[in-house]
Amino acid sequence: MRITVQVFLATGLLSFGLIGTAVAADGEALLAENCASCHSVEGSKQLTRIDAQRKTPEGWTMTLFRMDVVQGVKLSNADRRTLVKHLSDTRGMAPSETADFRYILERTPNVVENTTNENISGMCTRCHSLARAGLQARTEEEWRLLAHQHLGQWPTTEYQAGGRDREWFKLAVELAPTLAREYPLETAAWTEWAAREKKSMAGSWRIAGSVPNRGVFTGHMLVDETGTDTYSVETMIDYADGAKEIGTGGAIVYTGFEWRARINVEGVSMSQVFAASEDGDAMAGRMFRTTADELGFHVTAVRETDGISEVLAVSPTHIRAGSTAEVTVSGTGLSGDVSLGEGVVIQTVLSATPTRIKVKATATEDTPVGPRAVKVGTAENEVSITVYEKADSIRIEPPFAIARVGGGSTPRVQATFEAVAYANGADGQPGTDDDIRIGAMPAVWSVKAFDEVAQAMEDAKFAGVMDARSGIFTPAMAGPNQARPFSTNNAGNLAVVAIVNDDGQTLTGEGQLVVTVQRWNDPPIR
Ligand code: HEC
Ligand code: HEC
The missing domain is CATH 2.60.40.10 (Immunoglobulins)
Incomplete structure (x- = not known):
């Protein structure tokens, strides 16, 4: 498994640091050369499977990864890049089709998904996000074949813990018509988007965002074309606290609106996953540390052109x-x-x-x-x-978070919190629907045992350290710890405490943080 994970990190989308070079070979020719041997039927120009589904660039990266690992389809890095670009341009998702699931592409931590269809969420969110399915478009037959592929590749689905409460395969096959209705191959949105003339992203952009516990920043982003849908990027950012940061890097745009950039900001590699608006004059998304994607923030961008205000x-x-x-x-x-x-x-x-x-x-x-x-x-x-008028209560955002022990080959995953002040609203009660969100406030942060078990195991002492000012929790090292009872690892169950001083009055908010083990397999779409 370990080897597989490393291959994943070394290839695919994550390596588009080389963007701009060698995206020359023709996409359809590469499909014919590398895929048609298994994905064509005599007498038909159609490629089986490939022509009956659409997905995001990250989704195509994962399929190509599986073709490599399981089917032995070896591609050079340049050919893989060309194919991901070509497949997402010709068999991609329209902007409106991705709108509900941006968080997974943006790698936002601690999101609790909104599951509207009980059948789909019960069957399909045990191992991965609902977004992984929601960001694909398929015929009914393709949703059925996907159920076959799942059980074929992971026969344990039906008898592993948490999976043997139902006949998963039978139900998954029966779910195909529902999935095809929710996420169909043919949509007006895609037909219209595929035919549309797309605007170049080149130009000057005004950008803004807010970094947790640091505050608002604004700046400019200068974008220059370096090739077909590839760009050089320069960012200049001013923080409300007076600090300035400069960054340079490159970007690629898939499907006419999926902006992916890698920018070196003062020596730190940052990734941008943005969606451009349909008119191409605005972008929004998340910017995060390339090697620690839990550390990031939301960004909006608008073109700096005459007539846009x-x-x-x-x-x-x-x-x-x-x-x-x-x-x-x-x-x-x-x-x-x-x-x-x-x-x-x-x-x-x-x-x-x-x-x-x-x-x-x-x-x-x-x-x-x-x-x-x-x-x-x-x-x-x-x-x-x-x-x-005054803050009445403090809520921790996110109210429930996960951090992961690490070190060695798998870095630890930190967790960032904000203390958000609320006023009680008309009913005078905290924690009700009419509460008014005031905004994030500076806080003094700490952690303590969440319950008696955590107390007995001294989780607050061993699981990691909360920075009192930044609200960033850094988990401890992975592996057994002989100083702990039973020499267990450094996992823990913690209460996160924020103390806020609002105009002389002291308010306290509490959240929960589970410090758990490493994620060994971290694909582009979790
Ligand atoms: C050696 C044979 C072989 C080659 C070559 C091959 N595939 Fe596949 N492909 C398969 C098999 C077998 C499956 C079904 C199992 C699966 O989905 O993993 C499959 C499934 C797929 C699917 C459906 C996946 C899904 O989630 O439903 C897609 C899309 C696909 N391949 C794309 C490609 C592309 C693109 C190429 C060329 C870069 C390619 N394949 C090359 C054998 C191959
Ligand atoms: C037993 C765990 C498990 C369950 C349950 C599960 N999946 Fe998956 N699914 C996976 C794994 C693992 C992959 C990654 C496949 C790969 O290696 O590319 C995956 C991949 C996918 C993909 C991407 C395939 C591609 O190549 O494009 C989709 C879409 C998907 N699952 C949808 C579903 C749906 C719909 C359901 C419910 C019917 C479901 N999954 C239930 C484990 C699961």
Whole structure:
């Protein structure tokens, strides 16, 4: 298994550091050369299996990986890159078809999936995400063959622990019509998208985001064409705390909108997984450390062109009723009056450029609490500032997280938390639906045993260390630890505690963190 994992990391999408070189060979010719021997029927030009399914670049990478490991289909790195590009351009997913499942492509940690169809989630989410299925389009026959492939390759599915409560194979075959209805091969969205002229991503972009426990950043991203759908990228970012970071790297765009970049930011390799909007003038997604994808943040980007005027960020994101604060609104093409919504009075404009306006604003004493849209002239973009009276409770985000011990060949997986303040809302009760989200607040962080078993095993002492200021938990080393009872490993079950001081009042929030063992197999789509 170990060898397989290493091959996975060394090939496929993860190695597109060489993008820009040798994506020359013709995709269909490569399919004919490398795949048709097993995937064609005499007298037909169609490729069996390959022409009856569509998927993301990561999905195609995984299929090619299986063809390599199980069927012995050896491809050079250059040919594999060409094939992943060609297959996702010609047999890919339309933007709207991926919208519900971006988190898995973005490698967002600790997501709890929204499962709408009980039958599918009960059958298909025991070993991997629902997104792995949801990011594919197939004929009914292909969904049926996939059930065969699963049981053929993993016969233990039917009798392993957690799997023997049902006749999995029989039910999986019966599920094919449902899957084909939910995720069909032929859709109007794909027909329309495949035929559409796509915009080049080259140009200057205004970008913004927020790093947990650090705050808002804004910046520019300069993109230049280096080949067909490949680009060089330069980023310049300013943090609200005054720090500046510069990055350079490259990007490739699959299917006309799937932006994948690798950027060296001040010596740290960062990956970007963005989706471009259908008009090609905006992008959104996640940027994360290439070798530690749990450490990342959401980014939005808008083209810096005449005629585009949008608000991208506001800092701070909340203001107390009865107080005055300096508020910075960032975006592109900004001109005109700043509005921070009802009850927030703009006292003076401290500085103004088309990308950044700084104002002095007062939230009046009796203004209703809650979020209001941030606007400049006619520009807005779902950015809001929240007026609050006082914080009533703290919720930890994410409320439940996983970290993994590591070291040696498999790095540890950290966990990052934020303390988010809420006001009680009309019912005066914390933890109810009408609570008003105020925003993330600085906190002092710690961990303690989650329950009696964790207490007896001294999990808080052995499982790792919580950084009191950043909210980042670093798990301990993998392997047996003789200092522990029964010389067990350093896994643990912890309560995460955040203490927030809001205007003299102390509030505490608690979450849960399970520190578990390594993930030995970490494919592009989990
Ligand atoms: C040596 C024979 C062989 C070659 C060559 C081969 N395949 Fe396959 N392929 C198979 C077999 C057998 C299966 C069914 C088992 C499976 O899905 O893993 C399969 C299944 C597939 C599927 C369906 C997977 C699914 O999830 O339903 C796709 C798509 C595919 N192959 C693509 C390719 C591509 C692209 C190539 C060329 C780069 C290729 N294959 C080359 C034997 C081959
Ligand atoms: C026993 C564990 C298990 C269960 C249950 C399971 N899968 Fe999978 N599935 C896997 C593994 C492992 C792979 C990776 C295959 C590979 O090596 O490429 C996979 C791959 C896939 C793929 C990608 C295949 C490709 O090549 O494109 C899809 C789609 C998928 N599963 C859908 C489903 C659906 C739908 C169900 C429910 C009917 C399901 N899975 C249930 C283990 C499971």
